[in-house]
Amino acid sequence: IYAHRYDAANDEWSGALGGKESNAPSSWRFSIEVARAWERAFDDAVKTATRKVTLRSAMTLSPDAGGVFDTLIGLVRRGLGGSAGNGRQFMSWIHYEDFVAAVQWLIERHDVDGVVNIASPNPLPNAEFMRVLREAYGVPFGLPASDWMLEIGAAFMRTETELVLKSRRVVPARLLENGFTxxxxxxxKAAAEWKRSRQIRRSAA
Incomplete structure (x- = not known):
């Protein structure tokens, strides 16, 4: 729902909502419009005795087969884990354990309501994100993917390049301000932990 931007981070207080960026394709507006429609419907629901928290979640990663992390590892192992596009776009993410812990924390914190970003406090550019992942798995190089290559891949997978090219620099200001750890x-740290988890699962299988 936030704007495509490389400069300042988007938090709950000063974050810019997307949809009007001059540096983003018009096709990227669709997901923003859907997210804003969801939030409007949620806000319009009359529940006077119910505390309402609007979760804005980053890409949630786990070591499970079939997930986003599994897909990224597949690319890395095939030598395709380089940067996407110019590699400058920020990737917001969160470890699945932190996601679950944050939701549980919000359930118990009756003084917190409204919009809350569920994301790691340290988003990083795509090029660095992929470099860290390659290093965790001992892969020395990764071929980068240009915009046109991503367009072909997205068409084949019936998805949008927005998923990898939009700069999502989102930080969880409200979680941090209210004491969530x-x-x-x-x-x-997350990439190294997932590698260990996958190795343990394979050895136990």
């Missing part, structure tokens, strides 16, 4: 606040 992240177990995995850095991407290198």
């Amino acid at each position: 992240f177990k995995f606040s850095s991407w290198d």
